[in-house]
Structure formats: C-alpha cells, structure tokens
Amino acid sequence: MIFKFQKHINKILILNITFIMLSISADNFSDQRGMTNLLGIETYQRCSEQMSHPNAKVYELSYERTSSMPLSPFAGEYKPKFLPEIPWAGSRQVFTMDVLNENVNDGNQGTQMDALGHFGYTDEIWSGEGEADLSSLKYFGNLNGKEVKPTPEAPLNKLGIETVPPIITSAIFLDVRKHIFNGESMKAGEYVTVKHIEDTLKKMNLKDRGILPGDVVLINTGWSDYYQDPDELGIYYTKAPGVSYNLVKYLSEKQVVGVGLDTWGVDSFADESEYGPERSQNPKGIANPAHHHFLTQAGVHTLENFNLKGLAKDNVELSCVIILPLLTKGSSASPIRPVAIGVSAGI
Numbered sequence: 001m002i003f004k005f006q007k008h009i010n011k012i013l014i015l016n017i018t019f020i021m022l023s024i025s026a027d028n029f030s031d032q033r034g035m036t037n038l039l040g041i042e043t044y045q046r047c048s049e050q051m052s053h054p055n056a057k058v059y060e061l062s063y064e065r066t067s068s069m070p071l072s073p074f075a076g077e078y079k080p081k082f083l084p085e086i087p088w089a090g091s092r093q094v095f096t097m098d099v100l101n102e103n104v105n106d107g108n109q110g111t112q113m114d115a116l117g118h119f120g121y122t123d124e125i126w127s128g129e130g131e132a133d134l135s136s137l138k139y140f141g142n143l144n145g146k147e148v149k150p151t152p153e154a155p156l157n158k159l160g161i162e163t164v165p166p167i168i169t170s171a172i173f174l175d176v177r178k179h180i181f182n183g184e185s186m187k188a189g190e191y192v193t194v195k196h197i198e199d200t201l202k203k204m205n206l207k208d209r210g211i212l213p214g215d216v217v218l219i220n221t222g223w224s225d226y227y228q229d230p231d232e233l234g235i236y237y238t239k240a241p242g243v244s245y246n247l248v249k250y251l252s253e254k255q256v257v258g259v260g261l262d263t264w265g266v267d268s269f270a271d272e273s274e275y276g277p278e279r280s281q282n283p284k285g286i287a288n289p290a291h292h293h294f295l296t297q298a299g300v301h302t303l304e305n306f307n308l309k310g311l312a313k314d315n316v317e318l319s320c321v322i323i324l325p326l327l328t329k330g331s332s333a334s335p336i337r338p339v340a341i342g343v344s345a346g347i
Contacts, residue, residue, distance in 0.1 A: 029163040034116060034140060034299010035214070035257045036165055043169040043214040047320035050170065050342045059310040059319070061218075061260075061338040062111035068230035070237050072264065075105035107161070107333030111305045113258065113325055116140040117148055117159030118302075118332040119295045125285040140296050155330020162329045164301065169257060171321035171340055172206060172215050173311045177222035179203045185222030188239030189270025191278040192219055194250045204317050205345050213255035216321050218340075219243070220308045224262035227305075242268030244278040245289045252298035258323070259294065260303030260338075266290045306338070316342040 030037055050056060063069060067079050079101040085094040100106060116139070123136040137145030139159055148158050176192055177183060179200040186192070197219075201207050211217060226236040240263040243251075251259055259266065267290040268275065282289045294300040303323070311319070319342025325334035 029165075032116070032141065032159050032163045033165070034301075035255055036167065036299075036301070038214040038255060038257065039165060039167065039169055040214075046170040046212075046214075047168055050318060050320040053343045055343045055347050056341050057314070057316075057343070059314075059316065059340040059342070061306050061308065061311075061321070061340055062336065063227065063305060063307050064229065065110040065335065066229055069110060070227055070229070070231040070234075070264070072105075072108055072237060075108040076103045077101055078104050078106075078109045105333075106335055107328070107331050110335055111307065111338065112333050112335050113161075113164075113304070113323065114291070114295060114302045114333050115156065115159055115161040115164060115325075115331065116295050116299060116301070117156040119288070119291045120145060120148070121286070121292060121296055138296070140299055156332060157330070160329060161325050161331045161334045162327045164325050164334075167216065167257060167301075167321070167323040169214050169216055169321060170212070171218055171319045171342075172209075172211055173218045173220070173308070173317055173319065173340075174200050174204075175220045175312050175315075176200055177220050178312065181222065185225045186241035187274070188241060189268055189274030189276060189279075190241040191244035191268055191276045192221065192241065192247055193244045193278060194247050197247060197250070206317050209318075211251070211254045211256060215254070215256050216258045216260065216303070216323070217251055217254075217256050218260045218303075218306060218308055218311065218321075220262055220312050222262070224307065224309060227262075227307075237264055239270045239274070240265055240268060242266055243290050244268075244276075245281040245283070245293070246278070248290045248293045252293060252300055256300060258301040258303050259290075260306040262306055262308045264305055266294070266302045266304060303336075303338070311340060311342075314344045315346060316340065317345040318342060 071078050080098055082098045087094050120137050120139045126132040134145050139148045148156055176196050180196045221241045223240050267288045286292045294302050319340035321340045323336055323338040325336055
C-alpha cells in the first residue's frame, strides 16, 4: 500500500515538473512545429509511468563529444581548444574556458537532432553545375525560401532549432539487429523496412501497444559497431544503413515525434552496387528521402548518432526519453544529450 501511494506521488511530482518545463518553453511557435505539437498530458503520463518504476535506470543515448570521435565530413573540423586557467584581477578566483575552432558546425557533429528548417526542396533537380535556382524553394508548412532564410548569410527566420519544445515523451526501442538480423549489424546500403518493424513488434512485449502518436522511435541497426573514439578505422561516416521510404511514410502516419538510429544520417548511404532493392521506392530527384519526408512533409525530427547499446544490452523496449535541444536562434540543428529512463522488458 505504501509503495502504491509513493508511486502515485512520484507520478504527480513528475507531471508537475513537466508542466513547469512546458510553461517555461511556452511560445508562439506552434505553427512552425510538426508532430511535437502532440506532446501533452497523454505523452507525459506515459513518460511518468517509466520514470516512476522502482527498477528504472537512466541510459545515456549520446556519445561523448571529443576531437577524436567520428566526425561528419559535412560539418567542418571539430577541434576543442582548452584554455589555461584565467586569474580574475583583484580576486582570489580563477576560471576555465574552452573554445571551438573557426568554421566548425557544432550542431551537426556528435549526437544531435535536426530542426525542421534543416532541409528544403525545389521544383527542379539541380545538376551540380553552375548556380542552383532556388526561386521555388519550399520548407515545412509550405513556407518559401525567403520566409525561412531571407539571405544566404541569414539565420533561419522560421523553423530554426529554437522552435523545438523540450521533447519529453515515451520512446519505443526497435532492435532490428536482434530480432531481424540475428544479432548481426546491418550492412551499408541496407534498409529497415515496414516488415522489419512489424515483425520486430510481434516479437516484443509491446506487440499489443504498438507505436503510438507522440512516441519517439529508436531503431538499432548495429552500425554503431563502427563508432570508435578515437576513430582509427574511419569507417563510421563513410556509409550507413537507413530507413526505407515506405517506412518513413509509415512512421509519419503513426504521428511519431522523432526517429533516431544508431547511424549518422537516418538515410541509407553506400556505393551504388550496395543499395538494397527498397531504393526504388525513393521519389525522383530526392537524394535523402528520409530527411525530405520527415522534415519537410511530416514535421518529424531526425535524431542522429544515438548510442543505443545500453537499451539493447538491457532489452529496454519502452522508456521515457528526454531530449533538450539548445535554444540557438536560427540554427538548423543542435547538439543534444538525450537520456532514456526505463526498465528491462524482462522485469
């Protein structure tokens, strides 16, 4: 009886904390948000059930950020410089600071999430020669290019990372490596399909629950086997498996808030001969169909470089996930330190 009463009190406390966080982040960005508009009392209650379990553990879903971690070739070098102690004149205090190198794209290095303004699309395919015609450029919500980024040097005036609310909701962990690929890592160019997800769900304790609106979906492909720090082999960022276009549409129809993989791009990347047959599903002229549909059509955030090894080891099928992007006005992405709070499915 005492345990049940304490559990009830814990849920109330967790919900109160959540509402306080929401009130702090309240703003007028609802028209620039996609599926995160679904975050609310129902998703917080689902989250509180995981957080209040007596056997709940906290799982770090991010990697440490270092200069020797696998680095995105699209985001510039990443060289933290740690300054010597700095004395404060007229005081007994000293302070320490560090800086990043010039031209580093911190938001797209390490564990991170994309703002909806990270990708746009045009009517015509650019050949790669000359200057691209951006007169037809569109973003999520049918916003045109000038509305989102009025000049080449401007920050995102709309759909920047500051429009993303604190993501506090239930996360469903889909271990396709375990349930579909017999514990082997997926290969570069392979796709996670709708059938893979449906078959994985059938083998889980969550087969009756399924994927609910407002969930975050985390998919373990095993590609993180190549994540090394220091990155001596240099394989991780060269290629990757990803989600098929049909799965992208399937998850979007489920109204999930975000989709994260243990890969660097959510999409599949490989040599031409390595792609799976699901590549034929991709719309013409769209190089990154997962990014395109999730960010510009459905309003689902892409979550990248997630460390899912702890969830896989402990078989945590359902958890409360907390993802807090930085309030960097006008940025297209943010480094994050996501955590999951949950219990092994065997308990």
